[in-house]
Every structure is written in structure tokens, then in C-alpha cells.
Amino acid sequence: MSQRFTRSRIAIAATATIVVAALGTFGAIRVNASAPAHAEAQMAPEVDVANVLNRTVTDWQSYSGRLEAVDRVDIRPLVSGTIVSVNFKDGQLVNKGDVLFVIDPRPYQAEVDRTAAQLAATQARVGYTQSDWERAQRLIADNAIAKRDYDQKQNDAREAAANLKAAQAALETAQINLGYTKIVAPVSGRVSRAEITLGNIVSAGASSPALTTLVSVSPIYASFDVDEQTYLQYIGSARSGGSVPVQLGLANESGYSRSGTIASVDNRLDTSSGTIRVRARFDNADGALVPGLYARIKVGGGAPHPALLVDDVAIGTDQDKKYVLTVDAENRVSYRNVTLGQQQGNLRVITAGLQPGDRIVVNGVQRVRPGATVRVHIVPMTDDSDPNAEGANANASNTNGSKAAPVAQRTASKETNS
Template identity: 60%
Template structure:
């Protein structure tokens, strides 16, 4: 069937209009998509790597120098017998705390008791002889006054009296020695402290002398020494001026299982010469040890303070990067971009490190995420406090106990 011409023209016009409308809608959608992409592109480009930043802090500190040392006992005694004999008793438990004067060992006292009795008898005989010769001398003096005795006889009586007096003194000395030997059969603690194990058991015969092995050893525990070697520069800068001025040099100590320095002490003594081979001088610091935790021989981390308190710039050690032989930090500027900054690092202080040059108090530096950025990169900072090792160790310790 044939379609009329006017109707065909109407269908063609309608199709053309629909095509134009479709093209317009498609173009509009495309423009909207391009506009949306264009508007989000700057936002994606502006977003930087997420990092933690903290403000550089300034505090008043004392310069500390760190050293390694060993704990030593103030008093260390090798307990040895002063008389020989059979060991009859051990009066302590291995590793126990003892007080000065406590009985540690007993040696069979019977031979020494007999010796005391013999010395007492000899003293009594000497005193009797001395009494007789004294009265005989008095008679001789009266007879000499009457010229009834020869001069020689009188001198013999006088000499016999003097000899008897000397024998009395010798007998008294022998008795004191016998009593002292009897006292030595009870071996007592010369100082208060912690005793080691008994090296000789009951029934063994012991003898005096340094060539023989000691019965046990005893160390004091109320106070201990920490001995360490100080380099020449630190000695001249801190220790020597304090000694000359009569002031106390502060010392702090930490054990191998501790993060910080839990105990405070003072310099007790300094050696009388510098070791030219090592360039160091031996220093001994003294610490209280009321809890008995400082055992002689333990490794000790010691730090020595010196100089007057002064202001210093400090940062977390995690913020430091290494560039060959240089140390650097990334400083966050006001536009949140990372800037490379070389710094000069000083000594550590309470978990932070001193920055001697390169930073000012209040500047923001990257403390976490340093490996994700490069100089000039944009960053997305999260402000956190400048943490110390002591602050971070406390929650960890609490969690470990829980």
C-alpha cells in the first residue's frame, strides 16, 4: 500500500527532531561527566600521604653522658678460719641475709677449752711464785738495812722477784691468746650482707691460712658500687671541675632489663691515674640498695650528669632519617608540604634526642610515615604529641602485666 506524500514528510520531520533531541541530551551528559572529572581531579591531586607530625619541644635539661659498667659490692669478704680443727656446725642457709656478728660456722672447741684451762693454771702458778718472791724481797730489804744480809744475796732476791713478775705477764698473755683461739672456733659474720654457699661441710678439718680455700664469701647489700670508665674529655669537662668545687656529680643507673634509669646515686671515688692505653679513668658511683635488687656482677647502664641546667631542643628519635653520613628530618610547612632539613644530633635525654642545630621550638616535623614521603611531597598531617620512650613503655608494661 502506498503512503501519501504529506504523511511521509511528517514522519521524516519527526525523526529528524528526535535525532536532534538525542544528540543534545548525549552532549549534555558528556559535558556533565567531563565537568565532574575536571572538578575532582584537583582534589585527588591535592591529597597527600598520611603522616603523623609533632611539634619540636624545648625543655631545661642537664647534659648526660652514657657509659657501661658493672655492679660491685662495697664490702666483699672471704670467710676463712683463724684456727684449725674439725667443723662441727654450719649455722646459715645458702644465699641468706646475715647480720654482723651472726655465727656462721663452729669448729670443735674442746682442744681450745683445754688450752685455756692450762693457761689459767700456768697463770695461777706464776702469780703464786711472784707473790713469794715479792715477800722474800721485802725481807731482804729489811735485812739489808740492818747489814744482816750480803749485797749479792739481796740482788738475787730482787732479780727473782722481777723474773716472777715477768712470768706472770707472760702467763697472762698466753691466757689471752688461748681465750682468743677459743673465740675463733665460733666464726662470725664480719659485716652484714648476703652470704654465699658453704664450701666446706660439717665433719671436714679446716686450717687457717690464705693458701686454703675460703669457707664461704659474704657481700654487703645496703649500698653498692657501679664502676665504669670515663673518657678523658668527659672527665675534664664534668668530673674534675666538680671535684675541685666540692660539688656532687649526679649519676643515674639502669639495669639491662630496664628502659630508663631507675636509680639515682653519686660519684663515690675516682681513680688516681688515667689509663694511657684506653684514655679512660675508672670512676665508682655509689647507690642505695635497700631492696637488694642490685647484685654484684650485674651489667649496669650508667649516665653521668654535668654542667648547669640549660634549654635544649628535643625530638623523638623516630623522626630522624639518615642520608649517608648526615641526619635529617622532614619539616611540615604551612602548606602541608614536606621539607628536607639537615640537623646536628646531640645526646639522648629521657627517650628524646637533643638537636644541637637545625630546628627551632614549635616547628612541626614528621614523626611517623617518613618512609612514605620525599622532599616537596604534599602530606596529610595528623598532629600527635612528641612521645618519649618512658611514656610509651608504661602502657606496654601495664598491658604485659594484664
Template identity: 75%
Template structure:
């Protein structure tokens, strides 16, 4: 019995010790938990936000077109003969009146000399016939000459006068043909290559092969097809004398480097395409614009007016709707449906849905949802013309708690 009581006493003592250890452990854990800092809240998402401000804009419509020379000439010979001189380099700039080709002038100079000799003979015969008729006029008054002889002398005088005029015309024609042996530039511009070279024989006439082509340099046309709405809203004013501004950019340019104006509008609308042919004129003093080049053309028709412009990157699409995220003064995000207008560079006119002073998310829209709170980082409304300022650095994570010694 004594042994049994001793065993029970030892078991009870061990149980008490175990409970004491567990209690101390629980108390220590509760103490450490009480001293540990609370878990840090998640940082707010940071986004770039820009303020909507009204700006003065002019509405433009953009088109694609081709450059065309104001004057284009196929240089053809007007007399036949052998090419004895080519006085230009392929692709050179020439002035009006510069001699481009020379055809052998000797046959034509001989024709001039022959016509001049014939003219001298006609002048002599005409002088004699006129004097003879004047004598006959005096004699007929005294009845000293027969009426038939008088009529013959009068007719001879008239015939001699006509022959004189024919000889003068023949000499003028010969001189013109001699002048045609020197083929000159009819306009100032840039020549193509010489299609007919030195020593070749050429024929005259409109059906003859061109010797070269010549295009004017400045000004230059840009032709494009405008739709009916643009014609009615913008271009039609050009018919009434109003200057319609036009800007031009080439394929290798991102913007529009040259300004011009509408020069002419076709007399009818093409019903099959719904467009009308328009031609704009641009200065090309540096000769950089070449006929045939692709051109981007934009036409401005409205008077300058105030409008709200928003960076294209801030505008989102929800099926057939356009919307932006607006951030209030408390940093709360809201969904705002907008109606778009004309595009200006990388910015878009907002017709409705926004007011001046509204703050819209322009970078980081994928990180926000309506109703959430964000940390806005204010940037200018660049519209893509300049990069937005970088986002502020994210919040640092909370440092781990130090254990008590």
C-alpha cells in the first residue's frame, strides 16, 4: 500500500510540474504577442494624374495624298535634225530660257539666207511695180494710156505687194525654225535625264519622243481626296476666297513640317467614292519636296476655340463606350464616361463628360478600380509629346520587430 501511495504521489507531482511549464509558455507567448507591432497596412497604388485645363485649338482633318509639280513639260524638238549639244547634267536645276539641247543649225541658217534673198528680190519688184502704177495714174488722167494698160499696171502693183508680204513671212518662218534649233527650258525647274544624246537624229512634232522632262520646283502641289463632310465644313470656303490652312508632312516625319493653303477644288464630287479632288499649294524653295512623294495632309477649317484635351493614354474603352478614371481630392477613383472629339497629336478633345479642373489618371489605369483609393502623383497633361514624370517610389516595407532581450 505504501508503494502504491508513493507512485500516485509521484504522478501527481509530475502533472503539476507539466501544467506549470505549459502555463509559463503560454504567458510568455502572450507577452511577446502584446509587445509585437501591429501588421502594416498595404500601401495605396500610385498613379500619374493630370488636371484637365481648357486650351485653344483648331480642328483639323487628316488625309493622304501625293505631291505634284505645278508645271510639268515634256521637252520635244520642233524641228528635225542632229543633236550637236546637250547643255545640262541629269537632274540639274535650270532656269527658264536656259539652252538644253542644240540641233545642227546649218540647214536652217541656209534657209534663212535663201528667204532673205527672196525678200530682197520681192522688195525690188514691188518698188518697180508701185512706181509704174503711179505713172499710169498720171497718164490715165490725160487719156495718154489705154484703160487696159492701166488695169494691168494696177494689178501688177498689187501682186508685187502681196509677193513682198509672202517673202517677209517666209523669212520670219525660216528665222523661227532656226531659233528652234536651240531648245530652251520653257519653265524654271529640275530636268530629268537626257533621253536623246549627242549625235542622234530627231524628228519634229507632238508625236516625237521627248528629249527630257522638266518639272517646276517651287511652289508644289499636294493633291488629296476629301470626303463630303470635310468639303462642306472646311474646304468649301476656299471657293469664296477664304484662305483654308493646310499642313503637310512626309512619310519620314512624325509631325507636319510645312504650311500652305488650298489652291483649287474640283468641280464635282465622285459619287462612286464620295470624295472630291482637292489641291493644296506649298512653298518648296529648298527643293526637298519631289513630285510623286507620298504626303500626309491635314486641313484646318474651324476658327480657334477653347476645348478640353486629354492624353489619349487616359481614355479607356468599355465595349462601345469611352471612359476615364477621375480622382477626387480624397484620392478616391470614379468612373466617368466621355464623348470624344477631334484628335490633336496624341491628345483628344473631350466633348462631354469632363469639366475643367477634373483630375484624370493618365498612367497606371490598369492598377485602379472605381471606388478605390489611390495615391495621385500630379504630372502635366503631356498628350504623349513629352514623357510623364516617373512615378514616386513605392513605400518601403515595415521593418521586422525586434525580440525583447
């Protein structure tokens, strides 16, 4: 009995061992079968992917130009003499009518006094000759005076009247020259340094050296040359009174800090360069804009229209073609030819090749090829022209539920880690 029980226990143990061995073998087969697929998924490269932006935009054209003052005056003396006063500091803001220089007025005051005395003598002469002629008119009616004497008195009266006008003109000229001894600002603006200082003798005339220069401050012009297509498409309407928006950026600015409008367009196109000169007008109440500065000009025109935009760094070049890499719903990469439009900040308008809702690779393009399967990391499309871009970047989440960093930030981080 005991031997039979022992053999039964041995048989049961053997059967259990066979079953366990079979289950282990089956599990090993399943693990070995799924291992290549899991390994392949782990080896797929990870890339940053962003959705194409769909936004209403206005087309802009960019140009380079220079700032110019609306009014620029070379201050020159209109009378000769010695400078006895300089009434401004270098670079000072002055108002129209402020006295800048004073030339010694004493010789010109003496001339005013002399011509005034001459005018008084002439006025007395006119009174005498007029009375003498009136008396001769009464005598000639009675034949009590010779015709020759009558004619002489008439001529003396007319000559005295003419001399009176000459004396009046001489006095007026002397007074004008006396006024020129005070050199005043013809416009409001910023004055340069005094080129000729106190005690120096200056001469009058357009060929004389300038005492200083004066430029108006606000508003200010920016002059630039535009091509024929831009003129025909956008700027031509300014001639008929249309308002063409313009934006201005300085050399130390990454964006465009000021807005203005087209003020004037030249009357002819330069056939040698195919451009036309345009002048835009900007407010400069703070005086930060100085004539002669380099200016980046952005000219806008046309009606706002919907457009697809992608980060400019995501666009690749294939000989003479532009392309992006798209990622479909199954995370497969595709090559897509695109046609580029205007640049909007760091985004580029895509006029053909993409559809709303497409996803493109924005970081890690060098690690993938068309047809490959990738691990997708969703990030927001970098957009420095969107005031809400930082908030959008902070709130965006990747597929794992973690917050996604902006494309530029993630790129810098990966470069640092490598």
C-alpha cells in the first residue's frame, strides 16, 4: 500500500514538472517573439514635432534705409562782423526764434541812425518842393511865372518824392541788416556744435562757412529704395492718398519698434537699379531717432489673409527645392516639397505643400529619413511674433503628459547635453 502511494506521488510530481517546463517554454517563446518589436520601438529616434500654424497674416516687404531730418538748416551769417555772443550749448534743443549767435550790432545800428536822419532830411525836402510847386501852379495861371521856372519846380517836387522812397528803402535795409546781427533758429530742433566761436570775424553770403547746423527732431523721415513690384503692389496707392503702413527697426533691435506711414514717393523710377525712392514718416517725440542712422524698414500692404506658417528652422534645402518632414498618425516620416512665402517673425508662410493639421519635424531632422518610424515629442511651434507664445509654450504638453519646452529652448538644451 505504501509502495503504491509512493509511486503515485512520484507520478504526480513528474507530471507537474512536465507541465511547468511546457509553460516555461511557451512563455519563453512569447517573450522572444515580442522582444524584436519592443527593441525596434526603443531604437526609433525621438524627434520634436509641432502642428502647422493656421493664422491670418499681412504680407510685409523688408528694406534698408537711412533716417533723415524733415528740416535741416545750415546756419550762415547774412551780415559780416565779429561774433560777440554764442547762446547755445552743443547738441541743445532749441525752439524756432531762439537767438543762437549775435554779431556786433554797433556798425549796423549806426547805419540805421544815419539812414533815419537821411530820411528826415528827404521828408523836409519833399515838403518844401511840394509847396513851391503848388505856388508855381497858381502863378502860372496868371502868367506871373515863366514856363521854364514852373517846369523846374515841378521836377524838383517829383525828384524829392523819388528821393523819399530811396531814403525809406535805405532805412529799411539798414534795419534788416541790424536784425541779421541776431542769428535765430529758423525751425525748432537740435543744434550741432558752434563751428565758429566767440570773437571770430565772419563774412556774409552763401559761400561763407556754416556757423552750425540745425535739424528738426519730430517727426523724422526714413528714406529707402523699393523695387518695381513692391511699388506697383503696395506703395502706388500712397500717391492717391492711400495709407500704407510702415514699420521701423534700428540696428540694435531685433524687431520693429515704431510704426509710421509712407509720406512721399519719388516722381521717377531709376532705370539703372529698377528701384524708386520712398520716404516714410515716423513720430520721434522722444528724440531717440537721429538723422543718418541705419534703419530696417518693413512695408506692409494688401488685405489680411489666412496662411499656414512653420518655424523657419524646420525648412530644409534640397538643391533648388525647399522641403519639410511631416509625421503622420502612425508616426511615419514623409518628405514634403513646399513653396515659401513671406517671413513673419521667425515663422515662414507656406503657400503650397502643406495642409491645416499637418505635423512637421522641427528638431531632430538630421536623425530621420523619409519612411522611418519615429518617437514623437509634441512641442509648440516657436513664434516670437505672437505675444502669447510664452504662455502657449508653458501650457503645451507632450504625449507623456509633461510640459513641452519651446523648440529653440529644447534645441539649445540638446546641444548643451551633447
